[in-house]
Amino acid sequence: MNRLIYLDNAATTQVYPQVLDAMLPFFTEHYGNPSAIYSFANEAKKAVDQSRSTIADLIGANTDEIYFTGGGSESDNWALVATAEAYESKGKHIITSKIEHHAILHTCEYLEKRGYEITYIDVDEKGTIKLDELEAAIRPDTILISVMAANNEIGTIQPLKEIGAIAKAHGVLFHTDAVQAFAHIPINVDEMNIDMLSASGHKIHGPKGIGIMYIRKGVKIRSFIHGGAQERRRRAGTHNVPGIVGMGKAAELAKANMDNNIKNVSELRDYLIKRVLDEIPYTRLNGHETNRLPNNANFCFRFIEGESMLILLDQNGICGSSGSACTSGSLDPSHVLLAIGLPHEIAHGSLRLTLSEQTTKEDIDYTVDKLKGIIERLRSMSPLYEDFVKNHKE
Numbered sequence: 190m191n192r193l194i195y196l197d198n199a200a201t202t203q204v205y206p207q208v209l210d211a212m213l214p215f216f217t218e219h220y221g222n223p224s225a226i227y228s229f230a231n232e233a234k235k236a237v238d239q240s241r242s243t244i245a246d247l248i249g250a251n252t253d254e255i256y257f258t259g260g261g262s263e264s265d266n267w268a269l270v271a272t273a274e275a276y277e278s279k280g281k282h283i284i285t286s287k288i289e290h291h292a293i294l295h296t297c298e299y300l301e302k303r304g305y306e307i308t309y310i311d312v313d314e315k316g317t318i319k320l321d322e323l324e325a326a327i328r329p330d331t332i333l334i335s336v337m338a339a340n341n342e343i344g345t346i347q348p349l350k351e352i353g354a355i356a357k358a359h360g361v362l363f364h365t366d367a368v369q370a371f372a373h374i375p376i377n378v379d380e381m382n383i384d385m386l387s388a389s390g391h392k393i394h395g396p397k398g399i400g401i402m403y404i405r406k407g408v409k410i411r412s413f414i415h416g417g418a419q420e421r422r423r424r425a426g427t428h429n430v431p432g433i434v435g436m437g438k439a440a441e442l443a444k445a446n447m448d449n450n451i452k453n454v455s456e457l458r459d460y461l462i463k464r465v466l467d468e469i470p471y472t473r474l475n476g477h478e479t480n481r482l483p484n485n486a487n488f489c490f491r492f493i494e495g496e497s498m499l500i501l502l503d504q505n506g507i508c509g510s511s512g513s514a515c516t517s518g519s520l521d522p523s524h525v526l527l528a529i530g531l532p533h534e535i536a537h538g539s540l541r542l543t544l545s546e547q548t549t550k551e552d553i554d555y556t557v558d559k560l561k562g563i564i565e566r567l568r569s570m571s572p573l574y575e576d577f578v579k580n581h582k583e
């Protein structure tokens with residue numbers, strides 16, 4: 190079999206065997222509906238409670254502040270739309286950043302069409318939000334600040350504690366899309382003054398289609414999915430018990446291994462970054478050098494088009510991703526790379542490689558060796574590169 194090197198863990202992760210083992214009995218044996226009265230459903234009910242408590246523990250929340258959802262996108266939509274509706278009498282102004290995931294940005298566009306006003310705060314060249322701009326944007330009618338915990342493309346971690354302090358000082362709610370950060374780096378909702386937080390199971394070696402929203406007690410958010418009385422009447426729908434159990438197990442494993450994972454994965458990430466920057470000319474690292482997710486490396490290679498690079502990597506069994514327009518299915522280049530000030534033609538040549546605890550040094554060496562050849566080959570076919578080399582020789 191061909192070698193497979195999976196370096197797209199920001200897109201999704203492999204479900205750990207322990208996670209799958211924990212889930213299986215809830216498909217077969219304990220399939221009862223946790224909302225039922227009879228004792229047969231007790232195992233399912235207990236498992237849902239256990240998962241809720243593990244997840245709450247990981248972010249320093251109370252168990253009854255965790256709500257299960259259908260994933261990160263649903264949580265993000267819920268946080269914005271339902272807060273907007275619930276706090277309409279205070280105002281219709283929301284603040285977010287220019288580099289949010291589309292689950293936030295497209296929901297903001299939806300709200301704009303319904304009469305809400307959104308301010309999109311700039312980030313600096315490393316992708317860190319400009320705190321002075323954020324604070325200056327707050328108005329008497331501002332109801333919510335939503336800033337992601339860490340960026341999914343370039344990995345930059347945002348100053349959550351500082352943002353939370355600003356929000357609190359001005360009496361504005363603070364939501365964070367922590368889909369990439371949850372269970373990867375420490376987060377504490379009290380220390381960071383977070384009122385709402387979105388997270389997703391499939392980014393932490395749990396199953397797809399399950400997520401959570403943390404909602405601080407006292408926040409007046411309305412329900413978003415209407416129907417039954419599940420999740421304290423705030424999120425209707427029969428519980429996805431296997432998914433909930435899987436996310437809980439993944440959170441438990443992440444908590445137990447977090448320090449080690451951060452250390453090992455970021456060492457390997459730094460090794461990857463160093464080799465790429467040292468060995469491939471005309472290359473830049475996107476995002477913050479140190480204040481970035483342990484598993485994220487994102488580069489721009491000049492004179493290269495992202496999609497061709499991905500296809501050639503794929504031919505070598507390497508899975509990566511690119512913010513380039515043609516691979517993301519949109520016509521615009523990555524809004525994140527443009528927001529950190531990269532010109533269109535450079536943003537075209539981006540490559541995101543995201544590691545996991547399963548990635549080895551051999552995987553990285555193989556990838557860098559192949560990548561060097563691929564970049565050389567693509568550049569040798571590029572008229573822009575040819576001109577550049579000619580001009581620099583003269």
Ligand SMILES: Cc1ncc(COP(=O)(O)O)c(C=O)c1O
Pocket residue numbers: 199200259260261262263265290292337339340341366367368369389390391398399400
């Ligand atoms: C920052 C961020 N927010 C939200 C999402 C959406 O999460 P989900 O796939 O669980 O809907 C993602 C997934 O790519 C993400 O990276």
Ligand code: FES
Pocket residue numbers: 494495496513514515516537
């Ligand atoms: S042609 Fe692929 S990003 Fe422009």
